[in-house]
Amino acid sequence: MSPARVTADQNPLRDPRDKRLPRIAGPCSMVLFGVTGDLARKKLMPAIYDLANRGLLPPGFSLVGFARRDWADQDFGKIVYEAVKERARTPFREEVWRTLAEGIRFVPGSFDDDGAFDLLAETVAELDEQRGTGGNHAFYLSIPPGSFATVCQQLERSGLSTPQSGSWRRVVIEKPFGRDLASARELNSIVENVFPADCVFRIDHYLGKETVQNLLALRFANQMFEPVWNANYVDHVQITMAEDIGIGGRAGYYDGIGAARDVIQNHLLQLLALTAMEEPVSFDAQGLRLEKEKVLSAVRIPADLAAGTARGQYAAGWQGGEEVVGYLDEDGVADGSRTETYAAVRLDIDTRRWAGVPFYLRTGKRLGKRVTEIAVVFKQAPHLPFKSTATEELGQNAVVIRVQPDEGVTLRFGAKVPGAQMEVRDVTMDFGYGRSFTESSPEAYERLILDMLLGEPPLFPRHEEVELSWRILDPIERFWEKKGKPPEQYVSGGWGPDSADEMMRRDGREWRLP
Amino acid sequence: MIVDLPNTSTAAVSKRLVKLRADTGAMALSRVLTLLVVVDEADAEEAIEVANDASRQHPCRIIVVVAGNRRGAARLDGQIRVGGDAGASEVVVLRLYGPLAKHGRAVVTPLLLADSPIVAWWPAEAPKDPAADPVGAIAQRRITDAARSTGTPRSVLKRLASAYTPGDTDLAWSRVTLWRGLLAAALDQAPYEPVTAAMVVAAPDSPSGELLGGWLAARLRCPVSLARSRTGSGIISVRLERASGTVDLVRPLDGNTSVLRQPGQPDRTLALPHRSDAECLADELRRLDPDEVYEDALRKGFAAVSTSRRTAGEAVRDGAAPSPAEAERTAQRLRRAARMAGSSAMVDKMPMPADTADSEAVRKAAATKLAEVKERRS
Numbered sequence: 001m002s003p004a005r006v007t008a009d010q011n012p013l014r015d016p017r018d019k020r021l022p023r024i025a026g027p028c029s030m031v032l033f034g035v036t037g038d039l040a041r042k043k044l045m046p047a048i049y050d051l052a053n054r055g056l057l058p059p060g061f062s063l064v065g066f067a068r069r070d071w072a073d074q075d076f077g078k079i080v081y082e083a084v085k086e087r088a089r090t091p092f093r094e095e096v097w098r099t100l101a102e103g104i105r106f107v108p109g110s111f112d113d114d115g116a117f118d119l120l121a122e123t124v125a126e127l128d129e130q131r132g133t134g135g136n137h138a139f140y141l142s143i144p145p146g147s148f149a150t151v152c153q154q155l156e157r158s159g160l161s162t163p164q165s166g167s168w169r170r171v172v173i174e175k176p177f178g179r180d181l182a183s184a185r186e187l188n189s190i191v192e193n194v195f196p197a198d199c200v201f202r203i204d205h206y207l208g209k210e211t212v213q214n215l216l217a218l219r220f221a222n223q224m225f226e227p228v229w230n231a232n233y234v235d236h237v238q239i240t241m242a243e244d245i246g247i248g249g250r251a252g253y254y255d256g257i258g259a260a261r262d263v264i265q266n267h268l269l270q271l272l273a274l275t276a277m278e279e280p281v282s283f284d285a286q287g288l289r290l291e292k293e294k295v296l297s298a299v300r301i302p303a304d305l306a307a308g309t310a311r312g313q314y315a316a317g318w319q320g321g322e323e324v325v326g327y328l329d330e331d332g333v334a335d336g337s338r339t340e341t342y343a344a345v346r347l348d349i350d351t352r353r354w355a356g357v358p359f360y361l362r363t364g365k366r367l368g369k370r371v372t373e374i375a376v377v378f379k380q381a382p383h384l385p386f387k388s389t390a391t392e393e394l395g396q397n398a399v400v401i402r403v404q405p406d407e408g409v410t411l412r413f414g415a416k417v418p419g420a421q422m423e424v425r426d427v428t429m430d431f432g433y434g435r436s437f438t439e440s441s442p443e444a445y446e447r448l449i450l451d452m453l454l455g456e457p458p459l460f461p462r463h464e465e466v467e468l469s470w471r472i473l474d475p476i477e478r479f480w481e482k483k484g485k486p487p488e489q490y491v492s493g494g495w496g497p498d499s500a501d502e503m504m505r506r507d508g509r510e511w512r513l514p
Numbered sequence: 515m516i517v518d519l520p521n522t523s524t525a526a527v528s529k530r531l532v533k534l535r536a537d538t539g540a541m542a543l544s545r546v547l548t549l550l551v552v553v554d555e556a557d558a559e560e561a562i563e564v565a566n567d568a569s570r571q572h573p574c575r576i577i578v579v580v581a582g583n584r585r586g587a588a589r590l591d592g593q594i595r596v597g598g599d600a601g602a603s604e605v606v607v608l609r610l611y612g613p614l615a616k617h618g619r620a621v622v623t624p625l626l627l628a629d630s631p632i633v634a635w636w637p638a639e640a641p642k643d644p645a646a647d648p649v650g651a652i653a654q655r656r657i658t659d660a661a662r663s664t665g666t667p668r669s670v671l672k673r674l675a676s677a678y679t680p681g682d683t684d685l686a687w688s689r690v691t692l693w694r695g696l697l698a699a700a701l702d703q704a705p706y707e708p709v710t711a712a713m714v715v716a717a718p719d720s721p722s723g724e725l726l727g728g729w730l731a732a733r734l735r736c737p738v739s740l741a742r743s744r745t746g747s748g749i750i751s752v753r754l755e756r757a758s759g760t761v762d763l764v765r766p767l768d769g770n771t772s773v774l775r776q777p778g779q780p781d782r783t784l785a786l787p788h789r790s791d792a793e794c795l796a797d798e799l800r801r802l803d804p805d806e807v808y809e810d811a812l813r814k815g816f817a818a819v820s821t822s823r824r825t826a827g828e829a830v831r832d833g834a835a836p837s838p839a840e841a842e843r844t845a846q847r848l849r850r851a852a853r854m855a856g857s858s859a860m861v862d863k864m865p866m867p868a869d870t871a872d873s874e875a876v877r878k879a880a881a882t883k884l885a886e887v888k889e890r891r892s
Contacts, residue, residue: 003708003736013698018807024699060782075867095770096785102852108879119884
C-alpha cells in the first residue's frame, strides 16, 4: 500500500463528503488601508476577529494597519481591541485575541510618502520571515476612490503588487465603483493596471448576506418556485431598500452622488440580476457571472424617463419619535442641491421569461423603517369561482424575500375566513432564518473576507457587471441632470414622494408596504 | 416557564404543549428537528443544559427520556419547559418508572414533530448497537459519546465500529474537527509530498485521539501510531512525516494555544481551544446525513492504527514525537517577540491613541520605523 498522493489540487485529507472540515485560508496577511474609517472599525476588524474565533484564519495570520497617524503597533492594537470588544459577533476569548494580537502591525504614513510604502514592504517581508505568511498578502482599500490611483501606484512602485511565484497578492475595493461608466472604466484601469483582473475583489456586501445566497437556493434547489418564476405567472417584481437614517455626517460623500448611484447601481441591480437570471450551469464564479451579465445586458430602461422614474429629497419631519431636519438643511449639503435621497425606477427585461413583467426598484433615506426586500408579485388567478363579494379582500399572491432585517421568506396567499360565509382574505406564511437555523449567521463581511483570502470569487461582481449596471443607470442620471425636475420633497418617516406612487398608479399597481 | 405534570399520560403532555404554545404566541417558533435525549437521572440536568445551548443554533423540540427505578408500578412523570428555561426550544422531560422504563420509544412517539428529522443522543452510556436500540431505530442520526461510555476507548470504539449503521456519529469525533481542519490546511500548502508516517500522542482515555489516528490512517494510507500521554490530557500532538521533514502540530497540556512547525517556515501559534459539548452537539445537528468520513475513520482507519508501547515521554526522547515542553517555550518566545502587549487586561488599560494627524510627524515616524526594520532585518 503506497501512501496517498498529495498534489496542489489533491489533498488526501480533504474529501467532498467531509462537510465538517472547515476551509481554512492558507498562510497570509491582510493590509488594511483606512483603519480610522467607520467601515474598518464597525465591520472589518470585528469580522476578522470572528473569523479567527471560528478557527478559519491560518496560523500566523497578520493584520497590518496603514493610516496617517503617528501610532505604534500597540496603539493600532488598541483600536482593533476596542472594535472587537464592541462589535464582534462571537464571544471574546483571551487565547484567540492573543494569537491575533501577536500579528498586529501598524505602518504610519500618508499615501504620497514613498518612505511609508517602503516601510510597508519591509513590514510585510518581515511578517513572511517571522510569522510565515508565505508572501501572500491582501490589500483592503477602505479609502475614498480618489486615492486608489496613488495607493495602487505606490504598491506597484514598492514591489508590493507583484507576488513571487507560488504566492498571491490581492486587492479589495469597496463601492462606489465610479460615478458613471466613464469613471468606472477609469477606476478599473487604474486598479487593473497594477493587479490582474482575477486578483481584484470588488465587495458588494449584499452578496455576502445569507438571504441573498438563499435566493439562489430558493429558486434552483426547489421544484415549486421555478415553474411559476416567469411572465406567465408573475405580474411584477418590487425590489426595495429603505433606510430610516439620513445621510448622517456623510454629506461630503453623498451630495452629488445620490441614492441611485449609491444603492441602485450596485445593490439593487445585483438583487435584480439574481432574481431574474436563468439557472447557471454551475455555481462557480464563471457560471454565475455569465448568467448575471446576460440578464443585466437584457435590461431596458423606460422610453419615457419622466414617467418611468421618480426621485425625491427628504424634507423635515418626525422620524419615529424624533424630529429631524430636511436634506437641504443637513450640514455640508450645498444650497439648492439637486441630489436625490430617494430614487425609484421601472426596468423591463427583454427576455422570453420576463417579457412584460416590470421590475420596480426603489431606495431612499429617512423612510418609514429600515428594510430590504424582494417581492415577486403574482397575477390574479385567471378565474375566481366565487361570488365577487367573497374575494373583495383578496390581493395578489406574493413571494417576498426579506433580505434585512428579520431575514426570511414570506408567502402571501388567500385563505378562507372562518365562519359560515365564504370569504377569502390574504394571509402570510413565514419562514424566518433566525427561527429555523442558527441564531447568529455570519456577518456578510466575514464570508466575503474569508472567500477573498481563499481566492474564491463567486460572490464578487466582476468589472463587466459594474459596467453593465452603469450602462443602465447612466441615461437615467443624464436625464435627471438635464431635463428632470428638481427632486420632489417628501416627508421624513414616510414612504417617499408622491411622484413615486403616481408612477406605480399609472401602471395600475401600487408599492407594497414593506 | 416550567410546568410539572406528575403521573400523567403522553396525550396530556401533548395537549398541554399545544396549549402553552397557543397561550404564549411568542413561542410559536418553527422547529427544525426533534432531539431525543436518553439519559439517567444523574446526568439529566447537565444534558438538558447542553442541549438547550445547542438548540440556540438549531431550534428543536428536545425530549429527554429519563429511565427511573424499574421496580414498582408503571408511572410517567412529565415536565415541560418553555421560554427562558428552554433556550430556543421546548423541552419535554419524561421520567419513566416501573415496567414503563423499558418502553421509552412508545412514550416519545406521540410527541415527535411531524415531518422533521429525529436525532437521538446518549450523553453518557451509549447502547451496544445504537441503530438497534428502540429509540435509536426511529432516529435518522444517532449521537453517542465514546468518552463517557464505560470501557476503554478502544473497546468502546470497536463496539461502535462493528455496530456502525449510516447515521451514527460520536461527539468524540466532533471534538477533533479543529485539529483535522488545521492538518488538512497544512497539506494544502507546498511542498506537495506524500505523508509517509504519522504519530498521534493522546491520553489513553481519549477516544478522540484514536479517531484522529483512524482518520489519518484512512485518508493518508500510511502507518499511523499512537503514543500514550498522561490520563486526562486529551490530544497532545500530531506529527506527519514527509520527505522534506515533519509537520508538527502541538497543543501543550491544558493549553488553548497550539504551535505549528513545518520545515523551512517559522513556527506559528494559533488558538486551538477545547470545544465544549454544546458546540460539538450543535455541530452534529448541523448535518443530518450519514457521515461517511467518520465511518472510514472508525471502521477502516481505526483498526490500522498501531498503539506504540512507548509512552509519550519516551516517544519525545526518541525523537518520534514533538516535545510539548518545547512547543510551550516556542509559544512563549513568539509571544515575547510580538511587539505589542497581548493580554486583553493590558490592552484594556491602555489609553485610546490620539486620533489626530500631523503629516510631518507621521512622515518622521515612518522614516524612523523604516530604519528600525531595516536594521532588524539586516
